[in-house]
Amino acid sequence: MKLTLKIWRQGGKYKGEFVTYSLDDINEHMSFLEMLDVLNERLIRQKEEPIAFEHDCREGICGSCSMVINGRPHGPLKGTTTCQLHMRHFRDGDTIVIEPFRAKAFPVIRDLVVDRSAFDRIIQAGGYISVNTGQAPEANSIPIEKEVASRAFDAAACIGCGACVAACPNASAMLFTAAKVSHLALLPQGQVERKRRVLRMVAQMDKEGFGRCSNVRACEAECPKEISVSHIARMNREYLFAAVASETLA
């Protein structure tokens, strides 16, 4: 395959601009990241600065890979991370524009790498449960209804990649935060911190400077784990109960 890539370069000698690269021996069975590896090897041979991008598992479970491909986070395929996107989904001769995730709360570190530690701080604010230390508790000691467990699992499938923020016209982090709040609010283990959790996680999300949700649902359409916006409604419900209806003053 022959491809023209327009890639955002920022850092080193680049102030923040698109640089065009031509590739002409791309195998259609390569993943998108392997295609970038090929380009980077060439750049290294030419003593050029390789393109910085994040990756780790390359099997769609860690959430590291992050880039916007032709205007879409993780590219054109539904329910797929960039590392699982294969070049056969592009056509010979295509021009592909690759940009970093754009959000005030995700500043660009270099090229396609953005700082997503805002998500870590949202998790630290309440994305945990309290358990006693010591031996691991017996997994089946708390019975959980199948339907509830499945719904909690759907929310838990979020890999924290940030594509929801990148896709949202408001750069809102509601889908990510809602997935975490929902996951723990549904399960018996999450009940102890239930109210405090939603108040704190939303407060942290707001503090990080993410935009406010307009229910556009671009997040759901682009999420590689197809997390449903119904979790956002659940978080709104949890938040209203915790802030307005409960006795919690904090």
Place this chain on the structure above:
Amino acid sequence: MNWFSRFIVSSIGQKFVMALTGLFLILFLAVHLAGNLQLLRSDGGEAFNTYAHFMTTSPLIKAISYTLYAAILLHTVQGLILWRYNRAARGPVRYAVSYSRPEERPARNMAWIGIIIFVFILIHLSQFWYQMHWGELEMKEYPSYPHKVKDLYSLVSFTYKNPAMVLFYVVCMGVVGVHLWHGFWSAFHTLGLGHRKYVPVIRFVGMAYAIVIPLLFAIIPIIIYFRSE
């Protein structure tokens, strides 16, 4: 900050304000439409004028109308604040390639659509509401009604003999329809009523409301334009 201020300035609290004021405006539209439909009776304006008289004099309606003015202002101001904040949240550089699905267009353009509606409301108020309260309208007397009432009916009929006014009104109703197409469902979702049992019903009612109500509003000036008086 106490719990209420913290809630109301939070992202979800701000959305809560949008949803509550929006739903109030949705309810108001239905009531307003019921009043406007009186314009279509061929009774020399009796039903409409006496209704308009009642609406400007009843103390209960007065209280509701102050709530309405507050709701419009709050919804508009909060909407513009959110819009500004959300634009800034994208960060210093915007995407070179933007992508959106057709079904997202109304939701992505709520602020523009809202600004058009706001301008429409101002023009609309200056045409009728201002005239009803402070303008020089002729007085009319109907045998079955105790007071003389202002003849708003003739002003409305006169206004919509002008095809430009009819067109402006009809276009603005289309714009309201687009706002409601997204807004109706969105308000329920914001209030946490995004429940899998009820969402299909809410979506259906919302879409029907977004089509039927603006359509009925829009038909009225068209009928007035074509009827002979």
